[in-house]
Amino acid sequence: MPIHSDSYKFLDNPVWHALQTVHKNFSLGTDEICRYRPGTLQILGCENPGKVDLNDLRQWIMEGEKLFMVGDLAAPAPGWTISRKLDCMQMVCESEENLIQEYTEEILPLMEDDRSEMLELINLVQPGYFHEDTPLLGSYFGIRKDNKLVAMAGERLRMTGFSEISAVVTHPSHTGKKYAQMLVSHVAKKIMNEHAVPFLHFVSTNARAGKVYELLGFEERKIITFWELIVEKR
Template sequence: MLKHFEMLDNPVWQALQTIHQSFAQGTAHVQRYPAGVLQFMGCADPASADINEILPWTSVGEKLIIIGELPALPDNWALVRQLDCIQMTCEETSPVDEKETVLALDEKDIPDMLALTGQVQPGFFFDGTPLLGQYYGIRQKGQLVAVAGERTKVTGMIEISAVCTHPSFTGRGYAQQLVTHIMDTNIAAGNALYLHFVNTNDRARNVYELLGFKYRRPIVFWEIIRNS
């Protein structure tokens, strides 16, 4: 099946129009994921979007993230930070073998997932984030030491996200094995994969290239805040 990777130029909007349509809040032109699930917002046409259309679904002081092109910000919004990232894609199974037991995580694991992602990648994972897709983990002596899962979903394409390993357990290949599991599971189901990481994270780039991911494009995560 031919994957329309150009849809990933505006991944949040495309996800909210397709697989994640049930999560969409907003208007015909500007939509977001629910607060507490994912602080992402997308626009049908960022060049002409009026993001104040989303005001009824936001609160003063709330931060949201736009991926890709940044619309013009009205006076009641401000830019908090710009994260320059790399987007990669993959359509093949991983060459890495799974050695550890990979666990499918569920509701009872959410407190541990929040603790781990909050330590390693704060600000991107919330109580409702596991509603977006399946998350997996590795435990050692009962402790959740590594996690990864599925975040935004566009027709035929799944984003791998929340790839986190506890600092005391890095260097053991846990992240590779979790990403491998997600890759192999989705490729078998006919889905391609995509992911994002900060462009200065050479370690992540090396791991993903080893697993078969290919560079697609640079892409920016814009964190904005509603001031009034």
């Protein structure tokens, strides 16, 4: 199936489709615009960005809050400011062929008792994207050394037929050991076993990450923009 096939159209507007399907229980908003419940993800989606009014979401947002919008940007609205624009590469994986099949480290499921360590690790490496209840969105796995969590990866945006691999981080003292490749392979195989397609995003300037994912069999689909919006006081 070509990665530019119409079968992948959901991935052009992944937040909206996630909140309308698998993650519907995490959705707050209206029939046209919604957001993830605070504490899970600071991110919103809408069915038709060109026609929606961002302020229809106001009652579910705190003043000064930062929210990401993925894909097409909604029309300007009073009280909303673009604070950052991140162009990200979206990749998908259709086959297990290039995924790591045998691990040199034990891959452990991460549970509720692991949340504080997960937050500590990811906020050390990628601060601001992972929150206390983010682990509720999917399955997360990690590698431990000396009983300390040193690498992790899991699922973020999930919708019918697709699941995003995210929170791929390794402690700076443990890089270069293929921990991330093993974890991404493990999560991708788990997603495929559930008859869904794994996909992921990374900042498009991060060529090193792109090469790693290519080695695992991920293919580039498109550049998709993450817009960080600040909601100002009225």
